[in-house]
Amino acid sequence: MRKVVIAIQARSDSQRLPGKAHLQVGGKPILQWIIDSCNQAIRYLAQTTKDLEAEVSVCLLVPKGDAIVSIYQNQIEILEGDHDDVLSRFYQAVNVYNADYVVRITADCLKLPSYVIAKHIRSALIKSRDYTTNTHYRTFKEGWDCEVLSRRLVEWLENNASSIHDREHVTTLIAEDRGFPFSDSDGKKNICHIINNDDESHLKTSIDTREEYEAAQKAYQKFFDTKNKARRAGIFII
Numbered sequence: 001m002r003k004v005v006i007a008i009q010a011r012s013d014s015q016r017l018p019g020k021a022h023l024q025v026g027g028k029p030i031l032q033w034i035i036d037s038c039n040q041a042i043r044y045l046a047q048t049t050k051d052l053e054a055e056v057s058v059c060l061l062v063p064k065g066d067a068i069v070s071i072y073q074n075q076i077e078i079l080e081g082d083h084d085d086v087l088s089r090f091y092q093a094v095n096v097y098n099a100d101y102v103v104r105i106t107a108d109c110l111k112l113p114s115y116v117i118a119k120h121i122r123s124a125l126i127k128s129r130d131y132t133t134n135t136h137y138r139t140f141k142e143g144w145d146c147e148v149l150s151r152r153l154v155e156w157l158e159n160n161a162s163s164i165h166d167r168e169h170v171t172t173l174i175a176e177d178r179g180f181p182f183s184d185s186d187g188k189k190n191i192c193h194i195i196n197n198d199d200e201s202h203l204k205t206s207i208d209t210r211e212e213y214e215a216a217q218k219a220y221q222k223f224f225d226t227k228n229k230a231r232r233a234g235i236f237i238i
Helices: 030-048 067-070 086-096 114-126 151-160 164-169 208-233
Strands: 002-009 055-061 077-081 101-106 131-133 147-150 191-192
Touching: 002 030, 002 086, 002 114, 030 055, 030 067, 030 114, 055 067, 055 086, 055 114, 067 077, 077 086, 086 101, 086 151, 086 164, 101 114, 101 151, 114 131, 114 147, 114 191, 131 151
Parallel strands: 002 055, 002 101, 055 077, 131 191
Antiparallel strands: 101 147, 131 147
């Protein structure tokens, strides 16, 4: 049975918006929204990918001693690692879970839907691709980013990414087309690009600034107000 680990890359000391992982939106922290979405994706995959025989787990990858550890340690597996060498944390996750694939999720993607995560995992498993992503040919909203890397690709990155920039941003060697070692049977790069039905690349839902956070708060409040009005009005269908 193949093993997949969804690894959420998180930290408390964001420079542009310090502590953003802990900021509340719609009654719960931004990071909690992302954890919930990942867990929902696992439940969905458990129901729909039995034919693929995949075991899917989720964990947090955080810098050593981050405040996230004490808050979430009883809820989710947490792997602590180097603050700036984020790539080493993903390499650690692959080895700790003995994973065939690792899914890279960042903690500022507040509205990342579970079905987007599930679609990437399912595509990677069905097509046996080393890299599956929606970021190279962007048609999804910024903030719906998802990447699935094979074990051998993570190992290759660990051995070949030498600059501070590449090790902090994990997949820049691939994104900037500075090398990709694996090909399919047709000689093309063994990459699967996930394309949306509509081009929503001009939209942004990730949280990077105070202004974006405040806008997200207002949007969620409007949404919950609308739901409550619908409940009071009578029939309510999700």
